[in-house]
Amino acid sequence: MAMESFSTLECFIRSAEVGSFAEAARRLSLTPAAVGKNVAQLEARLGVRLFQRSTRKLTLTEAGQRFLAEVSDSFRTIQYAMANLASAEGQPAGLLRVSMGTVFGRLYVVPLLGEFLQRYPAITPDWHFDNRQVDLIGQGFDAAIGGGFDLPPGVVARRLTPAHRVLVAAPGYLAQHPPITAPEDLPGHAGILIRSPQTGRVRAWPLTSRWKEQRPLQLRQAMTMSDSDAACAVAEQGLGVALVSLPFAVPYLRAGRLQRVLADWYVDDGNISIYYAEHKLLPGKTRAFIDFVVERFAEQGLLQQFDALQAL
Structure with a gap:
């Protein structure tokens, strides 16, 4: 997995968890625009909409919910493996x-x-x-x-x-x-x-x-x-x-x-x-x-x- 794919996935998962690009951006130390762009790139690559966007909050589409269920565990495993490997x-x-x-x-x-x-x-x-x-x-x-x-x-x-x-x-x-x-x-x-x-x-x-x-x-x-x-x-x-x-x-x-x-x-x-x-x-x-x-x-x-x- 290319590192840029990893970061687009991370932006998607965090945004889904908190229901907001702005809050996901704060937790990832990025700008909301960067998070939104990463998610849009992921949607373009997959050819589906992952979020319904409204002024008040983000909600996952049905495809988004299915994708989150399939990737979040594997993503956390990779994240933990990287953290453990990076240990001093x-x-x-x-x-x-x-x-x-x-x-x-x-x-x-x-x-x-x-x-x-x-x-x-x-x-x-x-x-x-x-x-x-x-x-x-x-x-x-x-x-x-x-x-x-x-x-x-x-x-x-x-x-x-x-x-x-x-x-x-x-x-x-x-x-x-x-x-x-x-x-x-x-x-x-x-x-x-x-x-x-x-x-x-x-x-x-x-x-x-x-x-x-x-x-x-x-x-x-x-x-x-x-x-x-x-x-x-x-x-x-x-x-x-x-x-x-x-x-x-x-x-x-x-x-x-x-x-x-x-x-x-x-x-x-x-x-x-x-x-x-x-x-x-x-x-x-x-x-x-x-x-x-x-x-x-x-x-x-x-x-x-x-x-x-x-x-x-």
Whole structure:
């Protein structure tokens, strides 16, 4: 395949993924005119229209959809093969684009960076901190770390730790308010609840016990936060009982600034996982990052620390 054919194909695939020549151009560091010209050349060579063009957006024609389905996997295989071959003397190399939650990334992933770069000096981290789910393939990320994500087609997840939410409060708050010994005691307390950054809603979570019983979580909504770390900081001021992701609560619990409430009960929110595009030939940089993070999380015992039934 001539290199110019490769770049026209890349322009077509990116434009199809994002529905815009301008956005494809931004991701490929080209001008929109160059992307449009490349796609037009490809259409002329194939003798079919691949896109319906309107002022608002690009949509694939039926022939365009068929062509995309046939070429995108092969194109990615070639791209990965080239990236792996271009690695520095067989070492994983290149720009590593990873998306992760802001506080989770700062607390648990950023501290691993020095050791990672010592092991893989030819990799250039390009890390994005965002609490929302990203479009891994469409936005060109190599990997993402987070919990509770839907798995779109072509994306796989490797579990890192459980995603448990727990109830916490400041020692001062607990000393001044009626004791909480069962879920039925919760309605009398001020609740600091989490609003989902994805949907904007406060979810109605069921509580699960160590004995696998379930109860509705009936906590009066005194206030809502869109972030577990902020909810911990508010609870630390003695303003109520907060339902928070355990990884965020760990530093506060360790320091004694917060205490678990109903330690035998938690909310099961699935897993915190590392997500990446499903492919037989993963780029060396992506494979190295995934294996490194899984290995370091296991060595640090984070799986146990983030399990509500084993943690503090």
